[in-house]
Amino acid sequence: MAKLRFQITMSLDGYVAGRDQSLEDPLGKGGMALHEWAFATRSFRAVHGGGGGETGLDDDRIAAARENIGATIMGRNMFGPVRGPWGDPEEWRGWWGDEPPFHAPVFVLTHHAREPLELQGGTTFHFVTDGIEAALERAVDVARGRDVALGGGASTVQQYLRAGLVDEMEIHVVPLLLGGGERLFDNLDGPTGYVCTGLVSSPAAAHFTYVRS
Amino acid sequence: MAKLRFQITMSLDGYVAGRDQSLEDPLGKGGMALHEWAFATRSFRAVHGGGGGETGLDDDRIAAARENIGATIMGRNMFGPVRGPWGDPEEWRGWWGDEPPFHAPVFVLTHHAREPLELQGGTTFHFVTDGIEAALERAVDVARGRDVALGGGASTVQQYLRAGLVDEMEIHVVPLLLGGGERLFDNLDGPTGYVCTGLVSSPAAAHFTYVRS
Numbered sequence: 243m244a245k246l247r248f249q250i251t252m253s254l255d256g257y258v259a260g261r262d263q264s265l266e267d268p269l270g271k272g273g274m275a276l277h278e279w280a281f282a283t284r285s286f287r288a289v290h291g292g293g294g295g296e297t298g299l300d301d302d303r304i305a306a307a308r309e310n311i312g313a314t315i316m317g318r319n320m321f322g323p324v325r326g327p328w329g330d331p332e333e334w335r336g337w338w339g340d341e342p343p344f345h346a347p348v349f350v351l352t353h354h355a356r357e358p359l360e361l362q363g364g365t366t367f368h369f370v371t372d373g374i375e376a377a378l379e380r381a382v383d384v385a386r387g388r389d390v391a392l393g394g395g396a397s398t399v400q401q402y403l404r405a406g407l408v409d410e411m412e413i414h415v416v417p418l419l420l421g422g423g424e425r426l427f428d429n430l431d432g433p434t435g436y437v438c439t440g441l442v443s444s445p446a447a448a449h450f451t452y453v454r455s
Numbered sequence: 456m457a458k459l460r461f462q463i464t465m466s467l468d469g470y471v472a473g474r475d476q477s478l479e480d481p482l483g484k485g486g487m488a489l490h491e492w493a494f495a496t497r498s499f500r501a502v503h504g505g506g507g508g509e510t511g512l513d514d515d516r517i518a519a520a521r522e523n524i525g526a527t528i529m530g531r532n533m534f535g536p537v538r539g540p541w542g543d544p545e546e547w548r549g550w551w552g553d554e555p556p557f558h559a560p561v562f563v564l565t566h567h568a569r570e571p572l573e574l575q576g577g578t579t580f581h582f583v584t585d586g587i588e589a590a591l592e593r594a595v596d597v598a599r600g601r602d603v604a605l606g607g608g609a610s611t612v613q614q615y616l617r618a619g620l621v622d623e624m625e626i627h628v629v630p631l632l633l634g635g636g637e638r639l640f641d642n643l644d645g646p647t648g649y650v651c652t653g654l655v656s657s658p659a660a661a662h663f664t665y666v667r668s
Contacts, residue, residue: 254626254663255640256469413467415628417651417663421643427468430634438630441661445654448661450467450630 244382245409246315248392248399249307250426251276251447252415257423258396265323268337270423279416279446280304289343299444307412312385314344315377317398318352321367328356328369335359336367347384349377351398374401396424403430408454411436415448457595458622459528461605461612462520463639464489464660465628470636471609478536481550483636492629492659493517502556512657520625525598527557528590530611531565534580541569541582548572549580560597562590564611587614609637616643621667624649628661 252258253276260270269276280286284295285304295301322334336342341362348367356369370377381390392402402408413426436452443449465471466489473483482489493499497508498517508514535547549555554575561580569582583590594603605615615621626639649665656662 254628255643256638415467415661415663417654417665419640419649419665425469427632430468436632441630441656441658443654443656443661448628448654448656448663450628450661452630452632 244312244385244387245389246378246392246402246407247307247311247389247410247412248402248408249303249412249414250394250399251280252413252426253418253420253423254415255419255421256425256427257420258394258399258426260420260423263319263323263424268323272418272420273423275418276416276420279414279444282446299442299449300447303412303414303442303447303449307391310388311346311391312388313346313381314348314391314393315374315381315398315402316348316350316393317395318350320394320398321350321352327354331356331359335361338365341365347381349381351377374398374405374407378402378407396426396428399426400429406435406454410454411452413450413452415450416446457525457598457600458602459591459605459615459620460520460524460602460623460625461615461621462516462625462627463607463612464493465626465639466631466633466636467628468632468634469638469640470633471607471612471639473633473636476532476536476637481536485631485633486636488631489629489633492627492657495659512655512662513659516625516627516655516660516662520604523601524559524604525601526559526594527561527604527606528587528594528611528615529561529563529606530608531563533607533611534563534565540567544569544572548574551578554578560594562594564590587611587618587620591615591620609639609641612639613642619648619667623667624665626663626665628663629659 250258260273263270279300282296283301283304284297285301287295321336324334342365345364349370350367352369355371359367435455437455439453440451463471473486476483492513495509496514496517497510498514500508534549537547555578558577562583563580565582568584572580648668650668652666653664
C-alpha cells in the first residue's frame with residue numbers, strides 16, 4: 243500500500259519558512275539557512291546537479307527521504323509566488339528550471355485551474371483544484387505502489403495532518419532561531435496520533451521520524 | 456561574571472507544558488511525559504532522593520545544568536497553582552515538599568508580596584514584586600560569582616529573552632507531540648541573537664545549547 247510521507251526542515255523555534263516570503267526571498271527572511279545542512283550533503287547535490295558533498299548521517303537522511311517515491315504533492319506556494327489566476331502559463335514554470343528534481347508527476351494544490359506542465363526528466367506538474375483528497379488519490383494512482391511525497395509548505399502539511407492522511411513524517415530540526423515565519427505545528431487540534439520511531443542527530447540537525455500510530 | 460542560564464524541555468511541536476494546567480496536572484495534559492527522559496537519569500534521581508538511574512548523554516546534560524548554580528529565578532506559576540493574593544502562607548509552600556532540590560535562594564516573580572519562606576536544605580523562597588531585573592540583581596548578588604538558573608514557565612523565560620538578559624540556554628527537544636499548551640518560543644520579536652554551541656542527542660531527547668552572540 244502506498245504511503246503518504248513528508249520530510250521537512252524546521253528551526254528550533256518551529257518555523258519552516260521565515261517572514262516576508264517573496265520572489266527574491268522564496269523561503270522568507272533567513273529561511274534559506276534552514277536548508278544548509280541539506281545543501282552540504284552528497285545526495286542533495288547529486289539530485290540538484292552538483293558534485294561532491296558530505297556523506298554520513300545527514301546524507302543518509304536525505305537519501306532515505308528520496309527512496310521509493312512515485313509522485314509528489316505540494317501546495318501552490320511551494321510551486322511559486324504567483325497568487326490568484328495563473329495568467330500566461332509560460333510566465334511561471336516553478337522554481338526548478340527546465341529539469342526539476344522530482345522525475346515523477348507532481349500534484350500542485352490550487353484554486354485556479356491550469357493545464358498540466360510537462361518539463362524534462364519525467365516531471366509533469368498537474369494542477370489540482372478539487373482538494374487534498376483528490377490530489378492524494380491521483381498521486382497514489384500514478385505512483386503505482388511506490389510512496390507519495392508531501393512537500394510544503396506548512397499549510398499544505400497541516401491540511402493533510404488534520405485529515406489524518408499522513409502515514410510517515412520526518413522533521414529535521416536545525417539549531418536556527420528564526421523568530422517568525424510559517425510555523426509547522428500550528429492550526430492542529432490536539433495530539434496528532436504519531437509515534438516516534440527514531441531520533442538521531444549530527445551537529446547540524448536532529449532528525450525525528452514518526453509513523454501514524 | 457555570573458551568567459543567567461536556563462534549560463528547559465520542549466516537545467517537538469514547541470510546548471513546555473500541556474493544556475489545562477491545574478493542581479492535579481501541574482504540567483497540563485500530557486506535560487509530565489516531557490520529563491521522562493530526565494526522570495530516567497541518575498543525576499535527576501540523586502537530586503530528588505531516588506537511587507539508580509541511567510548514566511550517559513542525557514545524564515550528563517542534567518548534571519551540567521546543575522553545575523555552578525548559586526541561585527534560581529522562577530515564575531509564580533512554577534512555584535504553585537495559587538493565583539491572586541497568597542492568603543495563608545502555610546497553605547502553599549511549593550511543589551517540592553520540606554526539602555526542595557534547589558539548595559540555594561530561589562526568587563519567585565509575583566505581583567503579590569509575601570514573606571520569605573525558608574525550607575530545609577538551604578532553599579529559601581523570596582517573593583519579588585519589583586520585576587525581572589530586580590529579581591536578577593538580587594539573584595546575582597546572593598549567587599556570589601556562581602551562575603543564576605532561570606526556571607520556567609514559558610512566560611518567565613520569554614520575559615528574560617525579550618529583555619536580552621539570558622546568557623546561555625539549553626533546549627531539550629523530546630519527540631512528543633503535545634498538540635497544545637504553553638509554547639516556549641512565542642511572544643518573541645525577531646531573531647533572539649543566540650549562537651548554537653552544541654547539538655547532541657540520545658534516542659530520548661535532542662539537546663541544543665546556545666550562548667548569546
